[in-house]
Amino acid sequence: MKEFFLLKLLDRFASFFNSLGINYKQLRMILKVKLTLDHRNVPTIMANTKNVENKNLMVMSMFIYSFMGLMISIFVWIPFSTFYKMNMIFGMIIFMILATMIADFSTVLLDVKDKNILLPRPIHNKTIKMAKTIHILYYLFRITLALSGPSLLMCLIHFGPVFFLIMLLEIVLICGLVMFFTSLLYFAILSVFDGEKLKDIINYFQIGLTIFITIAYQFIGRMFSITQMNINFTPKWWNYLIPTTWFAAPLSILTEKSYSIFYVASTAMAVIIPIACFNIYIRTIVPYFEQNLQKLNDNSGGKRQNLQVFRLKKAIASLVCGDKKERAFFTFTQNMIASERKLKLQLYPSLAFSIVLPFIFIFITGSQNSFAETLNALHTSNGYLCIYIGIAMTSFSVYFINMSEKYKGAWIYKALPIENPSAMLKGAFKAFMFKFNIPIVGALGIIFIFLCGPRIIPDVILMLANMLLLAILFFKLSSKQLPFYKDFKTMQSGSNVGVIFLLMFICGVMAGIHFALKQFVPFGITINIAISTIIAMLIWHYSFKISWKDIEINY
Amino acid sequence: MSECAISIRDLYMSYGSKQVLNGINIEIPRGKIIGYIGPNGAGKSTTVKILLGLVTNYKGLVKVMGQDISDGNVEYKKKIGYIPETAEIYDNLTAREYLTFLGEMYGMSYEEVDSKAKKLMGLFGIEEVYDSRITSYSKGMKQKILIIASLIHNPDVLFFDEPLSGLDANSALIFKEIMSSLANQGKTIFYSSHIMEVVEKISDRIILINNGNVVADGTFSQLQVQSQEGSLEEIFNQLTGFNEHKQIASDFVKVIGA
Numbered sequence: 063m064k065e066f067f068l069l070k071l072l073d074r075f076a077s078f079f080n081s082l083g084i085n086y087k088q089l090r091m092i093l094k095v096k097l098t099l100d101h102r103n104v105p106t107i108m109a110n111t112k113n114v115e116n117k118n119l120m121v122m123s124m125f126i127y128s129f130m131g132l133m134i135s136i137f138v139w140i141p142f143s144t145f146y147k148m149n150m151i152f153g154m155i156i157f158m159i160l161a162t163m164i165a166d167f168s169t170v171l172l173d174v175k176d177k178n179i180l181l182p183r184p185i186h187n188k189t190i191k192m193a194k195t196i197h198i199l200y201y202l203f204r205i206t207l208a209l210s211g212p213s214l215l216m217c218l219i220h221f222g223p224v225f226f227l228i229m230l231l232e233i234v235l236i237c238g239l240v241m242f243f244t245s246l247l248y249f250a251i252l253s254v255f256d257g258e259k260l261k262d263i264i265n266y267f268q269i270g271l272t273i274f275i276t277i278a279y280q281f282i283g284r285m286f287s288i289t290q291m292n293i294n295f296t297p298k299w300w301n302y303l304i305p306t307t308w309f310a311a312p313l314s315i316l317t318e319k320s321y322s323i324f325y326v327a328s329t330a331m332a333v334i335i336p337i338a339c340f341n342i343y344i345r346t347i348v349p350y351f352e353q354n355l356q357k358l359n360d361n362s363g364g365k366r367q368n369l370q371v372f373r374l375k376k377a378i379a380s381l382v383c384g385d386k387k388e389r390a391f392f393t394f395t396q397n398m399i400a401s402e403r404k405l406k407l408q409l410y411p412s413l414a415f416s417i418v419l420p421f422i423f424i425f426i427t428g429s430q431n432s433f434a435e436t437l438n439a440l441h442t443s444n445g446y447l448c449i450y451i452g453i454a455m456t457s458f459s460v461y462f463i464n465m466s467e468k469y470k471g472a473w474i475y476k477a478l479p480i481e482n483p484s485a486m487l488k489g490a491f492k493a494f495m496f497k498f499n500i501p502i503v504g505a506l507g508i509i510f511i512f513l514c515g516p517r518i519i520p521d522v523i524l525m526l527a528n529m530l531l532l533a534i535l536f537f538k539l540s541s542k543q544l545p546f547y548k549d550f551k552t553m554q555s556g557s558n559v560g561v562i563f564l565l566m567f568i569c570g571v572m573a574g575i576h577f578a579l580k581q582f583v584p585f586g587i588t589i590n591i592a593i594s595t596i597i598a599m600l601i602w603h604y605s606f607k608i609s610w611k612d613i614e615i616n617y
Numbered sequence: 618m619s620e621c622a623i624s625i626r627d628l629y630m631s632y633g634s635k636q637v638l639n640g641i642n643i644e645i646p647r648g649k650i651i652g653y654i655g656p657n658g659a660g661k662s663t664t665v666k667i668l669l670g671l672v673t674n675y676k677g678l679v680k681v682m683g684q685d686i687s688d689g690n691v692e693y694k695k696k697i698g699y700i701p702e703t704a705e706i707y708d709n710l711t712a713r714e715y716l717t718f719l720g721e722m723y724g725m726s727y728e729e730v731d732s733k734a735k736k737l738m739g740l741f742g743i744e745e746v747y748d749s750r751i752t753s754y755s756k757g758m759k760q761k762i763l764i765i766a767s768l769i770h771n772p773d774v775l776f777f778d779e780p781l782s783g784l785d786a787n788s789a790l791i792f793k794e795i796m797s798s799l800a801n802q803g804k805t806i807f808y809s810s811h812i813m814e815v816v817e818k819i820s821d822r823i824i825l826i827n828n829g830n831v832v833a834d835g836t837f838s839q840l841q842v843q844s845q846e847g848s849l850e851e852i853f854n855q856l857t858g859f860n861e862h863k864q865i866a867s868d869f870v871k872v873i874g875a
Contacts, residue, residue, distance in 0.1 A: 091721050095707060095714070102709040102750075178705040182669045183722045184694035 066097050068200055084189045092180070092193040097200075127208035130158060135212035138220050144317045148310035155210050156236055156305060162205055163244040191348055202237050225316055232309045235336040239305065242339035245347045252351070265403045269410045273418075301328075308332035382492050387480065391489025395463075395545060396497055404467045404550050409459055409498075412562075416455030416502055420448035420510075437513065446510045446518050447573050452503060453529045454562070454569035459498045460537045461561055463490050466546035475544050483544065484608040490545035491537055495530070503529050520587045521576070527591050528572045531598040536565065538605055544613060620683045622647045622774050622805035623668065628677035630663055630829075637663050638675070639829035645822075647773070648803040650796060652820030654810065654849075656857050660829045661809050662702065665776050668807075669699055681774060695723055698767035702778040702809075704759070708751035712738065712762055715751060716769060723770035730769060737765045741788065756783035764792065775799070775806045781815065793819060817849035827857045 069090055072079075079086040134154045137147055180190055210233050218226040248264075255263050301307050301324070311328030314320050375396065383389035399405055424445050425436055439445065466472070480486065507522035579586030623645040630638040637660045645651055655661050666672040667679060670686060679686050684693040707715055713731065720730025738744045741761045746754065751762060760783040767775065777796075781789045796806055796819060810816050816823065817837055825833040825840075833840055833856050837849060846852045854860060 088722055091718055095710065095718050098714070099707055099709050175705045175707075178671065178701065179707065180722075181671050182694060182697065182699045183719065184691045184724075185722055186691050187689070 066094065068097070068196075069094060072196070079192070082188070082192075083186070084192050085186060088185050088189050089193050089196075092185075092190070093196060096193070096197050124204065124208050127158075127162075127205055128211065131209040131212040134158075134209065135216045138213060138216035143314070144221075145307075145310050145314035145320070148313050149304075149306045151213055152232075152236070152306040152309045155206070155213070155233075156240065158209050159202070159206055159236070159240050160243060163202065163240055195344070195348070198241070199237070202241065206233060206237055221313075221317060225313060228312055228316065232312070232332060235332060236309065238340035238343075239336040242336075242343045242347075245343055245351070249347050249350060262403070265406055268407055269414075273411050273414045302331070305335075308335065378496060382496065383489060385485050385488075387482075387485040388489040388492075391486045391545070392493045392496075395490040395493035398466070398546055399493070399497060402467060405462055405465060408465075408550070409462050412455050412458050413498060413502060416452040417506060419451050419455060420506065423448045423451055440510075440513045441515055444577065446514050446521060447577060449503070449506050449510060449522070449525050450528075450569045450573040450576075451566070452506045453525060453532060454565040456499045456502050457529070457532050457536055457565050457569075458562060459494050460491070460533050461540060463487075463494055463537070463545050464543040464547045465550055466548070467550065469547055469549045472544055472547045475547075482608075483610055483613055484606045486545060487537075487608060488606060491533075495533060499529060499533055500526075520591075521580070524576060524587055524591045524594065527594040527598065528569075528576070531594045531601075532565070532568060532572065534598050534601050535568070538601055621645055621680070622649075622682060623807065624678075624680040625664070625668075626678040628664070628667065628675060628679060630660070630667065630672070630675040637829055640677075641826065641829070641831055643824060643831065643834070645805060645807070647805050648800055649821045650800050650806040650808055650819055652808050652810070652816035652823040653826075654813070654816055654823065654853065655826040656859075659826050661826060662778065664826075665699075665778060665807070665809065668776065669697065670694065695770065696773040698770070698772035698775045700763050700767045700775075700777045700780045702782075704763050706751055706759065706762070708754075708759075711748050711750055713747050715762070716766060719766050720769050725770060733769055734765060737769070741765070741791075757785060757788065760784055761788070773804055775804060776809070777806060778809045779811070780808075781810070781812070813848070813850040813853060823849070825853065825856055832856050 072090065072093070076086045079089060134151055137151050137154075140147060142150075176190070176194070214226060214229060214233070217229055251263055251267070308328045308331040311325040312332060315325050315329065375393065379389050379392050383392045424440070475483075475486065503526060507525065511518055511522060576587075576590060579590045583589065621644050623643065625641055625643040628638050628641040629636075641660075641664065653661055653664070663672065667675050668681060668686070670691070673687075681693045682696050684690070686693055707718075710718070713734065716734040717727055717730045720734070721727060735744065735747055738747050738761070741764075743758050743761055746758065751759065754762070760780070764780060767777075781792060784792060793815075796808075800806055800821070808816065808820060820837065822836055823833070823840060824831060833843065833852070835843070840849070840852050841847070844852045844855050846855055854862070
C-alpha cells in the first residue's frame with residue numbers, strides 16, 4: 063500500500079477529527095484501504111501478480127473528464143452576457159458531475175460489504191461515516207476539478223482573479239449540492255423499493271441517464287444555432303428554482319454590476335442552500351442509508367412466471383432451434399441476459415442509440431430545413447439508409463455474448479457432457495438475435511416504412527438480411543469463447559470504440575452496395591437479398607463447425 | 618469473573634412483519650464452548666448479528682462481557698472475534714494488508730499484528746501466500762485467513778459460524794484443538810454449525826433454537842436424557858418436530874429414477 067496525498071493532507075487535521083469524537087488513526091487506515099482497493103480494480107488476469115497498482119484506468123477517466131471540461135470552457139469566450147454564459151457553464155458542470163455521481167458512485171454509496179467487515183470491529187459509527195463521506199468527497203472533488211478546471215482557468219484569464227476565486231468557492235458549494243441531490247435520489251429509490259427490484263431500478267436509472275447524456279450531447283451543436291440571438295433576460299419567479307442562476311448571479315454582479323434584488327437574492331441562495339443541503343445530508347440521509355442498506359440484501363419475494371410469455375418463448379425456441387441442446391442454450395441465454403445487470407448497463411445504451419441515432423442523423427443533415435420539411439423529404443429521398451447506423455450499433459451486442467458478471471459459473475460447460483460446443487454458441491447467438499437485434503432493427507424498419515412509404519419494404523428486407531450477415535460475420539471473427547465466460551473487467555475500456563468503428567465501416571460498405579445495386583442494376587435489391595442471405599447461410603453452416611479444441615479456455 | 622460472558626434477556630426481533638426471534642433468554646458463563654444449533658431460518662445468525670452489532674433494531678437486553686451493547690459504545694467489540702458463515706473480505710488486498718488493517722482497527726501496532734499474522738499463517742502452512750492477493754486463494758486458505766482475522770486481537774468471546782467449512786481434515790483437527798485450549802484459558806466460544814457430530818463432541822453446552830425460541834438448553838447428556846434419543850442429530854430431529862426424513866428420502870429417490 064502506498065501513501066496517498068489525501069492522507070498526508072488529512073494528517074494535518076488529525077486533532078480536528080479527534081475533537082469530533084472520531085478515531086483519526088482508524089479513519090486513516092480505512093481510507094488507506096479504500097483508496098488502495100480503488101487502485102486495484104484490475105483485470106482478474108493480473109490478480110495473482112504481486113502488488114500491481116493499476117493507475118491507467120483512473121488516469122484515463124480523468125483525462126476524459128478534463129477533455130469534457132475543456133469543451134465546456136469554450137463557452138467562456140463566447141460573447142454572451144456573463145449571466146447567461148455562466149448559467150450554461152454551471153449547468154453543464156452540474157449535470158456532468160451529477161451524472162457521474164449517480165452512475166459511478168452507487169457502488170460506494172450503496173456498499174454493503176463495508177458494513178459486514180467493519181461493523182464487527184471496535185470502530186465507532188462516526189468514524190465509519192466520516193470515512194465514507196471523505197471517500198466520496200475525494201472522488202467528487204477530483205472529477206469536479208477535472209471538469210471545471212479548464213473553465214476556471216479560462217475565467218482567470220478572461221475575468222481576472224476575483225472572479226476566479228468566487229467561482230472556485232462556488233464549485234465547492236456545487237459539490238455539496240450534488241452530494242445532496244444524488245443521495246436524495248437514492249434515498250427516494252431506497253424507500254420505495256427493496257432487494258432485487260431495487261437493484262433493477264438503479265440499473266435502469268443508470269441506463270436511462272447514460273442515454274440521456276449522450277443524446278443531450280448530440281443536441282448541443284443544434285442548440286447553438288437556435289440560441290445564437292440576443293438574449294434579454296427578465297427574471298421570473300421560477301428562475302429562483304434553477305440552481306445555475308444562483309451560482310451565475312454573483313459573477314454577474316461582479317462583472318456586469320447588476321445589483322437588482324434578483325441577483326442579490328440568488329447570490330444568497332448560492333451560499334445558503336448548498337450548505338443547508340449538505341447539513342441535511344449528514345444529519346438525516348446518511349443515518350437513513352445505514353438503516354436501509356440492509357434491504358439490498360433482501361432477496362425475498364419470488365416472481366411468478368407469466369404462463370403465456372413462457373409458452374411464447376418456448377414456441378420461438380422450438381421454431382428457431384432444431385437441435386435440442388441448442389434450444390436449451392437458447393432458453394438459458396435468454397434467461398441469463400434478462401438478469402445480467404452489467405450487461406444491460408453496457409449494452410442497452412448502445413441499443414437505444416441504434417434506434418435514436420438514425421433519426422438524429424436525418425435531422426442533423428437536414429438541419430437547414432424545418433422539421434416538417436425534413437419529414438416530407440423522406441418520402442422521396444434515400445434517408446432510410448440511415449437504418450444501417452442502427453444495424454451497426456445493434457450488432458455490437460454480439461460482442462457481449464461471452465461476457466458475464468457471474469463468469470465463474472461457466473465451469474458447468476466443462477462438467478456437462480456436451481460433445482459439440484457449436485450448439486452452445488449457436489443457441490446463444492440466436493438468443494441474442496431474437497432478444498435484441500431482430501426486434502430493434504425490425505422496429506426501425508417499421509417506423510421507416512411509415513415515414514418513407516411502402517416503397518422501401520424490399521429495402522428493409524434486404525437490411526434485415528444484411529443485419530444477420532453482419533452479426534454472423536462479427537460473431538465468426540470475434541474470439542471463440544463460451545457464452546457468459548468472461549468477466550466484464552477483461553473488456554478493455556477503449557476497445558469498444560474500435561469495434562463500433564469497424565462495424566460502422568462494414569455497414570457503410572453494405573449500404574454503399576445496397577444503394578449502388580438499387581440505382582444502377584435492374585432487380586438489384588432482389589439480387590442483393592439473395593447474395594446476402596446465401597453468404598450468411600454459408601458462413602453459418604460451414605464455419606460454425608467448432609470443436610472443443612477451437613474454444614479458448616483460460617482457467 | 619462471576620459475571621456472564623453473554624447475557625440475553627427477552628430478545629425479540631422482527632424483519633418487517635416476520636417475527637424472527639420470540640423472546641430468547643440465554644446466560645453463558647465464561648470459558649465454555651456453546652453449540653448453537655437450529656434449522657435453517659430459525660434465527661441463529663440473527664442472534665449472532667445482534668451480538669455483533671450488525672443488527673440494531675432489536676427489543677430486549679443484550680450484554681457482552683457485562684456491557685449493554687445498545688448504548689452505542691463500541692469498546693466491547695474489542696473483546697469479540699467473529700468468523701462469519703459467508704464472509705465478505707476485501708480480497709483485492711494481500712493477507713498482510715488485510716490482517717494488519719484489521720489488527721490496527723483493534724488498536725494493535727502494525728509491527729505486532731504483522732509478526733503475529735505471519736507466524737499464524739506459518740502455523741497453518743500458508744506463509745508463502747502472505748503477500749499475495751486474497752482473490753487468488755483457495756477456499757480453505759480464505760477460511761484460514763478468516764480464522765486468523767477473528768483471533769489476532771486475542772478476544773475473550775468468539776462467534777464461529779461454520780468455521781470448519783473448506784478446511785481439510787488436518788486443519789480441522791488443529792482448529793478444534795485450538796478451540797478447546799482457548800476455552801481452557803477462560804474464553805467463551807459461541808459455535809454455530811449444521812454438522813451435529815462436531816457440535817456434539819466439542820460443546821460443553823448445547824442450545825437449540827427453533828422458530829425464534831430456545832427449545833433446548835443443556836449439556837449433551839442432559840439433552841439425551843430429556844429427549845430419550847442417542848445422538849445429537851436424533852435429538853435435533855425430534856425437538857424440531859421432524860420425523861419424515863425416511864419418507865422424503867425414498868420419494869426423492871423414486872423421482873430421480875422415474
